[in-house]
Amino acid sequence: MSILVSAIGQGLLWATLGIGLFLTFRILDFPDMTVEGTFPLGAAVAVTLIANGMNPALASLIAALAGALAGLVTGLIYTKGKVPILLAGILTMTAIYSINLRVMGQANRSLLGKETLFTAPFLDFLPKNFPTVMVGLLIIIVVTGATAAFLQTELGQAFIVTGDNRAMARSLGVNTDNMTIMGLMVSNALIGLGGALVAQNNGFADVNMGIGVIVVALASIIIGEVIFTDQMTLTDRLITVVIGSVLYRFVLVIVLYLGFNANDLNLFSAVVLGLALILPQLRKYFKLDSVLRKGVASHD
Amino acid sequence: MTKTSLRLENATVVVNQGTPEEKTILDNVSLTLNEGDFVTVLGSNGAGKSTLFNVIAGSLMLTDGHVYLGDQDVTRLTETQRTKFLARVFQDPKLGTAPRMTVAENLLFAERRGLSRRLKWRGLTKEKLAEFATVAATMGNGLDARLHVATGDLSGGQRQALSFLMATRLRPELLLLDEHTAALDPKTSEQLMRVTDQRIREDALTALMITHHLEDAIQYGNRLIIMSAGKVSLDVAGADKAKLTVPDLLEYFNRY
Numbered sequence: 001m002s003i004l005v006s007a008i009g010q011g012l013l014w015a016t017l018g019i020g021l022f023l024t025f026r027i028l029d030f031p032d033m034t035v036e037g038t039f040p041l042g043a044a045v046a047v048t049l050i051a052n053g054m055n056p057a058l059a060s061l062i063a064a065l066a067g068a069l070a071g072l073v074t075g076l077i078y079t080k081g082k083v084p085i086l087l088a089g090i091l092t093m094t095a096i097y098s099i100n101l102r103v104m105g106q107a108n109r110s111l112l113g114k115e116t117l118f119t120a121p122f123l124d125f126l127p128k129n130f131p132t133v134m135v136g137l138l139i140i141i142v143v144t145g146a147t148a149a150f151l152q153t154e155l156g157q158a159f160i161v162t163g164d165n166r167a168m169a170r171s172l173g174v175n176t177d178n179m180t181i182m183g184l185m186v187s188n189a190l191i192g193l194g195g196a197l198v199a200q201n202n203g204f205a206d207v208n209m210g211i212g213v214i215v216v217a218l219a220s221i222i223i224g225e226v227i228f229t230d231q232m233t234l235t236d237r238l239i240t241v242v243i244g245s246v247l248y249r250f251v252l253v254i255v256l257y258l259g260f261n262a263n264d265l266n267l268f269s270a271v272v273l274g275l276a277l278i279l280p281q282l283r284k285y286f287k288l289d290s291v292l293r294k295g296v297a298s299h300d
Numbered sequence: 301m302t303k304t305s306l307r308l309e310n311a312t313v314v315v316n317q318g319t320p321e322e323k324t325i326l327d328n329v330s331l332t333l334n335e336g337d338f339v340t341v342l343g344s345n346g347a348g349k350s351t352l353f354n355v356i357a358g359s360l361m362l363t364d365g366h367v368y369l370g371d372q373d374v375t376r377l378t379e380t381q382r383t384k385f386l387a388r389v390f391q392d393p394k395l396g397t398a399p400r401m402t403v404a405e406n407l408l409f410a411e412r413r414g415l416s417r418r419l420k421w422r423g424l425t426k427e428k429l430a431e432f433a434t435v436a437a438t439m440g441n442g443l444d445a446r447l448h449v450a451t452g453d454l455s456g457g458q459r460q461a462l463s464f465l466m467a468t469r470l471r472p473e474l475l476l477l478d479e480h481t482a483a484l485d486p487k488t489s490e491q492l493m494r495v496t497d498q499r500i501r502e503d504a505l506t507a508l509m510i511t512h513h514l515e516d517a518i519q520y521g522n523r524l525i526i527m528s529a530g531k532v533s534l535d536v537a538g539a540d541k542a543k544l545t546v547p548d549l550l551e552y553f554n555r556y
Binding site: 150152153155156157158164165167168170171172173175 | 357379380381383384387388390394395396397398399400401405408409410412413414415417418419420421422466
């Protein structure tokens with residue numbers, strides 16, 4: 001039971017990354033590798049500030065701003081420097097590794113004995129692991145709600161159109177470079193925030209904690225899409241990312257339960273994501289849909 | 301005195317300047333369009349039709365000369381900045397609409413062509429939807445029944461009709477039609493051409509239309525120009541244009 005609650009809590013925290021990556025991967029339609037640097041950057045900034053006595057909420061906000069700054073760098077390299085997005089992201093990610101070491105002054109840093117967002121006094125009455133769920137739920141509702149609302153604004157629509165059809169966006173007066181940079185900044189701000197949250201929940205930050213996070217974030221997006229295949233509104237899509245993130249944690253729980261250890265998780269993450277990505281092809285190949293639907297009900 | 305909508309002054313574009321491949325693709329073109337002119341543009345491939353459009357729209361900068369839209373010198377304005385004055389419909393149905401957004405969303409989006417995109421609700425209200433249904437119905441191809449369909453799922457004809465509607469949603473100083481019916485089957489193409497003509501006349505729009513369809517070039521518009529080797533080689537209007545026949549044009553093409 002406790003392990004499931006823990007998984008839900010983790011899933012909700014990591015969902016911030018899923019939502020952040022959704023903005024670039026699904027809306028702007030490119031993979032942003034900056035994520036692997038932004039996530040530990042958010043963690044390093046938040047942990048260092050909290051360890052120096054800053055209020056954890058403010059520290060998390062600054063971690064998000066640091067993330068936005070990383071997004072800005074990638075965005076400028078990509079749009080103004082005309083460097084391919086994959087390489088632009090890798091450049092920033094590589095640079096951030098050194099910055100993270102500078103920020104923390106060491107390879108990892110603990111929050112032992114410090115108050116975090118998850119140890120606030122008013123959460124004391126909750127049993128173990130529930131504070132994470134509470135805080136995670138609250139934050140992900142705000143993040144998802146704000147993102148969904150933003151996408152329904154004139155600016156948000158210009159952002160979506162930029163990812164959908166650049167030529168058309170430009171012919172209607174949208175500065176697509178600015179939209180791309182803005183998207184990268186918002187996306188990486190959310191990922192920086194995610195790093196700050198996960199680090200506070202774990203009680204430490206580590207320079208290597210970014211390895212493989214893009215796969216984790218993608219997994220929550222893809223798992224959501226594989227499960228919910230119907231036509232959906234954008235807001236619904238964002239919610240499926242959150243659900244996908246929680247489900248992904250359940251998969252990890254099962255993997256650990258089967259006797260694998262934490263070192264095997266990146267392998268499993270990649271396998272899970274790989275399978276989810278290949279599934280549409282498998283479906284076509286084996287005609288899985290018709291087989292599955294026969295068993296369910298009349299569904300065209 | 302009629303107002304001018306577009307004025308090109310000695311517009312010249314030279315590519316690969318200073319290399320052995322140097323080529324003048326737009327050669328000292330001066331062209332003035334009065335408000336309400338509907339000009340059809342003919343010319344063989346490589347004659348400079350697309351260059352002319354790109355120069356007007358700002359996707360290609362002039363090597364020399366000036367572009368005025370209305371009374372403003374837009375020579376140095378970017379493509380994005382010029383969208384305030386002009387709208388464009390491309391030949392490729394894929395270029396004109398956002399495939400993952402619905403018809404209504406695309407129409408709404410086009411209403412702020414060239415205007416700032418604010419952090420303010422986009423305002424897709426019931427009234428807007430009713431208005432969109434009315435304008436979409438004027439296209440006569442069932443677009444009004446598909447307002448909530450992602451444009452990626454529309455037929456090419458419906459997509460082009462939508463692109464055209466989007467371009468005229470906010471009245472442009474100048475409308476550029478870049479072979480906008482060329483990718484469609486003859487019947488759909490003819491239907492879109494008729495609606496285009498009707499809309500241009502009803503709203504008294506100023507338009508330039510590239511076409512390879514000689515009959516269309518003759519039938520529509522009040523003026524016709526032919527481009528060859530980067531220059532405007534023929535420019536006829538009014539009664540002279542009305543007298544033109546397809547054999548006349550073919551003969552003209554064969555001479556050049």
